[in-house]
Structures are given as C-alpha cells and as structure tokens.
Amino acid sequence: MLANNATRRLIGGWRRTLSANAIVKRPSSTSKSTNTINLVQASRWTGRSVLALAASAGAVGFGLAAFALDRSPKRTASLFNDMTPGPRYASVKELELALKEIRQETKALGEDEDIISTDADELHAHGYSEWSTVNPDGLPVAVAYPRSTEQVSVIARICHRYHVPIIGYSGGSSLEGHFSAPYGGISVDFAYMNKIIQLNKGDMDVVVQPSIGWQDLNTQLAQMGSGLFFPIDPGPSAKIGGMIGTNCSGTNAVRYGTMKDWVINLTVVLADGTVIKTRRRPRKSSAGYNLNGIFVGSEGTLGLVTEATLKLAIVPEETSVAVVSFPTMRDAASAAAGIMQAGIPVASMEVMDDIQMRVINLGGATAPRVWKEAPTLFFKFAGTKPSVKDNISRVNGITKANGGSNFEFARDEREQKLLWSARKEVLWSMLALRKEGEEVWSTDVAVPFSRLAELIEISKKEMDEMGLFASILGHIGDGNFHESIIYNRTDPAERAKVERCVKNMVNRALDMEGTCTGEHSVGWGKKASLLREVGPDTLGVMKQIKAALDPLWIMNPGKIFDVPSER
CATH class of the missing domain: 3.30.465.10 (Uridine Diphospho-n-acetylenolpyruvylglucosamine Reductase; domain 3)
Structure with a gap:
C-alpha cells in the first residue's frame, strides 16, 4: 500500500518534470463549434527526450505501480470471490521494446508516418480533462494514432505481449475520468479513423x-x-x-x-x-x-x-421547439412525469433550472431574445404536421395543470437551432463563467418517473443552501438529470462540501431504486457507487467477464472497478 501511494505521487510528478519530442500531431477537426472554449494547458514541462519520459513513466507507472503478476493458477471457492492476482505492468525496457515494435510493424504494413507521439502536451491532453470530475494522477507514456483496424490490432498484440496498458480515446469529452492513465500505458487516439x-x-x-x-x-x-x-x-x-x-x-x-x-x-x-x-x-x-x-x-x-x-x-417532416416555465422545479418535474405517463410521443423533453436559464441568457446564444430565468421545460416535437399539432395541444394541457406558463416557441428554424444549441452547450457555457482557480463538477443520476420530482426538489434545495453557483438540468423524459456546480478547487472545505452534496444526490437516487449514472457511465469516479448499486455478486460477474477477455488487465485499467491488488 505504501509503495502504491508513493507511486501515485511520483506519477503525478510527471506533470512537472516530463517532456518529449513532438512526433505526431492530432489532426485538426473539419467541423468546429462556434461555441467551443479553448482550453489552457495546466502546465508546461521541460526535459530532454523520450527516454527521460520512458524512465519516469516506465519505472513509476509500470515499475513501482506494477503489481507482481502471480502466474500460478488460482481457484476460487465461489465464482464471485475476487481472487484475481494483481497484474504486472511493463518495465522500462519492455516499454521501449513495445514502442519500437509498434513503429516497426506499422511501417512494415506500409504506413509512412510514425503513429506514435511522446510530445508532452499530447500526453497531458490524453491523461487530464479540464471538465472531468476526477483526474487520477498519471499520464500515458505515449499516444498512438492508428489509421486502421489492422494497426489497432498490431498495437494491442504488442502491448499484450509486454503487459502495457491501453486506453482508448476518441472525443475526450467524458466526465468521470474515463481516458485517464493512472497506470501509464499507451493512449490509442482514433482521430484518423473518422470516416x-x-x-x-x-x-x-x-x-x-x-x-x-x-x-x-x-x-x-x-x-x-x-x-x-x-x-x-x-x-x-x-x-x-x-x-x-x-x-x-x-x-x-x-x-x-x-x-x-x-x-x-x-x-x-x-x-x-x-x-x-x-x-x-x-x-x-x-x-x-x-x-x-x-x-x-x-x-x-x-x-x-x-x-x-x-x-x-x-428525418421528421415537421419539427417545433418550445419552452414552458414553472414556479418550481417540482412543478416542472411533475409535468414531465405526467406527459410520459400519458404516452405523448415528444421527441425531446429537457429540464433546466433558473440558474441554467440565466447561463443561456448570459451566454447570449439566442440574443437578442432573453428567456425567463425560472425552472423551464424544453420540448422538441417532431413528426407529421398533424401529429406535431396534436402533441403540442396535449402537452400544453398537462403543463398548465402543473402551473406552467404559455408555450414560447422558437420563431423559425434558425432560432430552433440556436435555442437547442444553447441547451446542448450548457456545460461549456458554465466553464466559460469560471474565475481563477474554479472548476465545474458535473455528474448525473436517474430514477423512476414516480420519484423524479421528489429527488430533484431535495437536491435543488441542498445545492441552493451551499451558496455556490450550482444548477440542475437533464433529460427529464427518461428520469435522468445532472448537477453542475462551480467551486474553488484550491479550497479543501469547499470541495468537501461539493463532494458531500453530490454523494447525497447519488445515494438518494440509489435509495429510490435509481442508478448512480444515467449516461455519464462509471469511469474512475463512480466505482464505489456502482458497488452499492449492483452489489458484490453482480460486480463479480462483470469482473469474471473482464478476466476472461482481458486476463492481464491492460484494457483501460482502473475503470468501472479497481485493478486487483497484489496478494
């Protein structure tokens, strides 16, 4: 345990000490959102070469943190007992050989470019996420940019031979530390496989x-x-x-x-x-x-x-986008439950609290139009013209019965796109509102319809009592909602307060027969909640599947459940 903790601290030191030469650059996107926020690198490193990187990453990420692999067969008294021996990850020498062989084999297959990068900024971008709720210490040792399934197979086969962890990477927008590299390894970025x-x-x-x-x-x-x-x-x-x-x-x-x-x-x-x-x-x-x-x-x-x-x-024949505001979040949630229970086929139904509506107005995405800053349901109706008209009429009756205002419709296709884009960009909009030293904690849960209004009301009250810039939004039509909280990461007491609030929301959802994550998934950040949700036996089945397909635990280790420890 002491060695493991020391290892984590040393791995975290990579951010301060590592550097390497740029070999491959991630291709630029052909489609950039006008609302994209440019992220600032948290740090720059200095140093001399990839060997320094490999020495640090290999010796630490794959040496001290590498658990001894017990190659002797072990039997379990029960299918669900976690008796899997801890994995051994690659040494510095093995890591160097793996990178060399990947380069050689891909070149032999006709690839002109070097698909491996050890550029310091690339490593940081593939191991740390500014909008993730968790960022475990550690960075990948290299980033691979394959161009085909065949090249991915080469990477996996060689990494398997040398016990090098492999972490997949595509959009990099996950929120629970999914593409972090706590055990080092190679990040496999599919940027060139986008067709x-x-x-x-x-x-x-x-x-x-x-x-x-x-x-x-x-x-x-x-x-x-x-x-x-x-x-x-x-x-x-x-x-x-x-x-x-x-x-x-x-x-x-x-x-x-x-x-x-x-x-x-x-x-x-x-x-x-x-x-x-x-x-x-x-x-x-x-x-x-x-x-x-x-x-x-x-x-x-x-x-x-x-x-x-x-x-x-x-593609639907007709689409209409509208918003309805409510006195309270509970009223909005009750209306949403009533619409679902009535079986009305709305295309989308989203909820945003007063804070999120303020974020939309501050962002100016729909300027000059300004929306009422109150709990609000967003609707998208899609289908034939008669069906859209009928659905709007039925939804209007239910929202009014729950204290809803009159429908405010987007006036044209352009405003439809702007309004829906504003809803889609709320996390990025909140990131733009941060001050020096602040971060956004965003996470989600889902519960059955009948418990949704109660959970949202209690969670909203607790968030408001913290006195921080915090909001609720979500896909209320399927019982899924999110908390987003801006907090000062340099203030331990403030972070503890936010963690407690989020944990309370998750535990309430589980007590209501809900789930700890409706769509963000488990990653690194919700492993304990997953255990509470499904129990040790169900988690044991998942681990058996993992052990069968990845007995060396090299595929994105530490996500969903912990890597087995040394015995």
Missing part, C-alpha cells in the same frame, strides 16, 4: 469509424441527400467510439432510446490483438450471445471498437 465507411440507404444503416462525431455524421448524411439521421445526441463534441463505450443518450433519448438501441454490430480489437465482429447486418438476430450488449457501455475495458454499424432514422 463513413458505407451508407446502406435502403437498409437505413451506416458503417462508421469510431472517431466520427455524431454531428459530423448527420451533416454528411444530409449532404448525401439520404433523408436519414442518427438520433443519439449527447454533448456536441462526442464521437461514436466514446458514445458506444459509455452507452450515452442525450436529449433525444425520450423518443429514440440510448446508444445500445442503435448499434447493429461492432468490429472490436480484443486485448491480445484478436479482431472480432459481434454480429452481421440484419437488425435482429438470436444467434448466440448478445456481444453488442457486452461491449456497449464497457468503457474500453474489454476491447477497442474500430468500426460500428448503426441504425438510422427518418
């Missing part, structure tokens, strides 16, 4: 690579004149690979479901480099285990997705 491989318009599906963004995918589908779109819509910068890894949802979930509902099949590179395809292309199949269900939501701990076949939906 549509095949559109099957007649079958209403598309084959894509993992680093295409959902917004870019829909833009290209529109440019092709397909009449189709991909409906899962999380944060604007999210990429398909990360969306699969976290089983994300977004504002359209109330009508279209979550990521798992739109995946037909996956091409996955396993820990040892083996390449599998989970299914064929029909929309339904009962052939064997549902492997899609294992890999979707596995957060890169079981394998790396290099291709995905996704279902597509028809």
